[in-house]
Amino acid sequence: MSIQIFILSKLMEDNNYPYKLKKQISEPIPLDRLAGLTESKLYYHFDSLAKKGLIESIEIIKEENRPDKQVFAITAKGQEELPKMIYKLFENADSISDMVVGLANIKYVERQKVVEILEKKLTNIKQRWEEVSGYEEKVEVDKAQEKFSEFMLGYVSTKAEHTIYWLEELIKRVKQGEI
Known part of the structure; x- marks a missing residue:
């Protein structure tokens, strides 16, 4: 759930694509490695959020000799669900370390x-x-x-x-x- 909250909160700020988010959390401190967040996990969560209707693909950026970049935006349903997910994260957390993503996005609750x-x-x-x-x-x-x-x-x-x-x-x- 933390990864999905992270994705939704980033999309609240601006439209984005998975690779760019991965890069943002890996520099300058490799938070992705520390949290065990692989690129495939990130893409999996983007796909899962899209299937739930919480995000949607809005653009595909094509660059020569580079893979296509699928840009996502948060939907109205995603904006509605984000606070619920953050509250649930706090309720289910066993320790403060389990709350980090919720605390970082407390502005949405x-x-x-x-x-x-x-x-x-x-x-x-x-x-x-x-x-x-x-x-x-x-x-x-x-x-x-x-x-x-x-x-x-x-x-x-x-x-x-x-x-x-x-x-x-x-x-x-x-x-x-x-x-």
């Missing part, structure tokens, strides 16, 4: 609705952490497993605290319009 989604996510994480942290007192650990138990408790508690801190920070920055 209502900030308050994003804040509500994030606050609900934060409440759920805090409730789960409270529940899990209560187990420590209920579980008896034998001497042989004591070091393992300490390690796991340290790992899980640090991860939970880290997640809560950064989600609270994200909510604050979205509310303030910094992101």
Whole structure:
């Protein structure tokens, strides 16, 4: 879904073709390689969006000794679906790193609705952490497993605290319009 949100958001700005988008995300930092985005995946998503009626081919640029370039534009249906896809991305995200494309395109959605989604996510994480942290007192650990138990408790508690801190920070920055 992130790739399709990326494509639709780029087409909101201007008509474009797949190869040009691939080039934009590969320079100067090779984000395409870091995200595992191959040219064939990008073309697949363009095709998928076109089949759904969210984008349409508007022009074919022919150049001598070069492959044809099919230029796409976002449709009215695509403009309508983009915010829904961004909200869904936030709702389904397991971590902030899963939200990057949504955060980069937050201008296409209502900030308050994003804040509500994030606050609900934060409440759920805090409730789960409270529940899990209560187990420590209920579980008896034998001497042989004591070091393992300490390690796991340290790992899980640090991860939970880290997640809560950064989600609270994200909510604050979205509310303030910094992101």
